[in-house]
Amino acid sequence: MQPLPYYALGENAYARRQYDEALEYFLLEIQADPQWIRPWMSVGMLLLAQGRFEECRLHMETAVGHIPRSPILHMLLGDSYLNLDEYQAAIEQYQLSLDLLREHGTAAEQVQVDHDRIRGQIFKAMGDCFMMLENDEQAMEHFRQAIAFGESSRELSHKMALICIESARFAEAEEITAQILETEPTDQTGHQLSGYLAGCQRGHEALQRAMEQIRSYEKRLNMAGKLFTQLGKRSEFFLERVQPGSEEMAGVARIVKKSQKEFQKALRRIALQPGENDDMGQLTEDLIGAIMPHFKTHSELLDDVQAQAHKAVGDPCWNLMGDDSKQLLIQALYLEQRYEQARFSSGLTGIQYCFVLERELKRHLFYPFKQQFLQECFEPKKETFKIMANYIGDKINLSLGQMANVLEALKDDNPHELSGSMEALRQFTSTRLKNGLQLINSSFPQQVNDLAINYRNCWAHGENLHPEASSECRSIVLGDENTTGLLATFLEELR
Numbered sequence: 001m002q003p004l005p006y007y008a009l010g011e012n013a014y015a016r017r018q019y020d021e022a023l024e025y026f027l028l029e030i031q032a033d034p035q036w037i038r039p040w041m042s043v044g045m046l047l048l049a050q051g052r053f054e055e056c057r058l059h060m061e062t063a064v065g066h067i068p069r070s071p072i073l074h075m076l077l078g079d080s081y082l083n084l085d086e087y088q089a090a091i092e093q094y095q096l097s098l099d100l101l102r103e104h105g106t107a108a109e110q111v112q113v114d115h116d117r118i119r120g121q122i123f124k125a126m127g128d129c130f131m132m133l134e135n136d137e138q139a140m141e142h143f144r145q146a147i148a149f150g151e152s153s154r155e156l157s158h159k160m161a162l163i164c165i166e167s168a169r170f171a172e173a174e175e176i177t178a179q180i181l182e183t184e185p186t187d188q189t190g191h192q193l194s195g196y197l198a199g200c201q202r203g204h205e206a207l208q209r210a211m212e213q214i215r216s217y218e219k220r221l222n223m224a225g226k227l228f229t230q231l232g233k234r235s236e237f238f239l240e241r242v243q244p245g246s247e248e249m250a251g252v253a254r255i256v257k258k259s260q261k262e263f264q265k266a267l268r269r270i271a272l273q274p275g276e277n278d279d280m281g282q283l284t285e286d287l288i289g290a291i292m293p294h295f296k297t298h299s300e301l302l303d304d305v306q307a308q309a310h311k312a313v314g315d316p317c318w319n320l321m322g323d324d325s326k327q328l329l330i331q332a333l334y335l336e337q338r339y340e341q342a343r344f345s346s347g348l349t350g351i352q353y354c355f356v357l358e359r360e361l362k363r364h365l366f367y368p369f370k371q372q373f374l375q376e377c378f379e380p381k382k383e384t385f386k387i388m389a390n391y392i393g394d395k396i397n398l399s400l401g402q403m404a405n406v407l408e409a410l411k412d413d414n415p416h417e418l419s420g421s422m423e424a425l426r427q428f429t430s431t432r433l434k435n436g437l438q439l440i441n442s443s444f445p446q447q448v449n450d451l452a453i454n455y456r457n458c459w460a461h462g463e464n465l466h467p468e469a470s471s472e473c474r475s476i477v478l479g480d481e482n483t484t485g486l487l488a489t490f491l492e493e494l495r
Contacts, residue, residue, distance in 0.1 A: 026039040132461065313485075
């Protein structure tokens with residue numbers, strides 16, 4: 001089929017970088033002939049390049065309805081899902097694209113296309129999806145397939161090395177980073193990964209040594225248990241207290257060494273005086289008195305860390321938080337304190353602060369709304385706001401960025417007409433918050449979105465941010481001496 005006038009005008013506008021004008025012409029061409037694939041492809045690629053992923057998804061879903069055997073259109077639809085964080089849906093479209101490419105080639109596209117290049121792009125995108133779903137084996141396999149079909153081996157090798165490092169597969173990580181630096185000695189990311197690997201290996205080795213020390217200590221503790229059984233005094237009290245009370249990881253070895261000396265003294269005394277029960281009773285008291293200062297019960301340690309977390313958020317917020325959010329916060333603060341002097345940056349604590357805010361927004365706003373809304377008649381086909389329709393229909397679980405997009409849509413100055421679940425959510429939010437929609441009309445949704453884009457999504461995609469990123473994220477979520485955090489801003493608005 002020869003290009004029609006609208007398509008030619010669209011190509012001309014695109015060449016002049018008048019992208020909105022080009023899009024209008026391509027859509028007019030589609031309206032004239034929806035069976036011609038070229039304008040559909042141009043619309044999909046143009047919208048993806050502009051970051052208009054939701055629009056792209058809507059157009060590509062319509063496109064595959066008209067031309068179902070096109071691997072390119074299914075690939076573009078998969079790209080839309082990937083950028084909307086709907087990873088499972090993206091994988092399904094990519095797999096369908098591969099199947100169509102194998103069975104029919106690109107006959108539907110009516111253009112010459114390098115099939116291996118398309119396969120490489122699809123396998124790379126599928127690897128990214130599996131990586132986000134934390135399916136490391138599938139991610140690695142698809143990245144290897146992408147390299148085999150000609151995708152950039154260096155970029156994918158970076159991702160595979162990161163997966164191996166964070167899953168403690170250090171030998172594989174060493175092999176991959178060595179290949180990267182052998183091929184390109186000045187590769188900055190390769191050197192960063194090599195440094196990150198070395199730091200993780202040192203930390204892992206230190207942990208292994210500490211565990212060996214603890215296992216050695218456990219053997220001696222069993223010996224002490226036999227002693228306490230024979231002596232029959234206060235043995236259970238001591239055996240319950242097996243958590244080191246040292247403030248430093250290096251203190252574990254010191255505690256073990258001191259404890260060993262006390263046990264050796266006790267055993268020597270038993271060997272010298274095996275039948276004097278009174279002396280053995282005193283020995284038990286002396287032994288416990290010498291060792292107890294080095295230990296705390298689990299509940300004591302938990303109380304210490306929980307008190308820090310409680311203080312960080314304040315009484316009102318703490319009482320409103322769910323147990324899972326409290327545990328995430330406790331873990332993040334504990335790790336941040338223990339590894340404050342680490343030389344490499346990790347998003348582990350920062351992303352946990354994001355998850356705390358994400359869970360509390362869902363717990364107090366989105367989840368109770370969903371429960372209330374499902375008691376009414378819900379017709380997904382009438383929903384124009386697909387994020388809420390998919391959430392209510394249990395197709396997605398709502399990420400922090402998706403929730404921010406929903407809140408932005410509830411603003412009074414939003415020009416788009418709300419319908420269905422979104423109008424119901426607006427009414428629900430107005431009654432749920434003390435000041436109605438005041439919080440929603442403030443900068444709060446944009447701040448949540450900035451947190452998702454600049455921190456949460458970066459870490460989730462495996463990016464290594466600057467060393468201060470985790471502490472910045474903590475200040476944004478929890479606040480500091482001068483500002484109130486997003487978590488308290490939201491929880492304090494609840495009725």
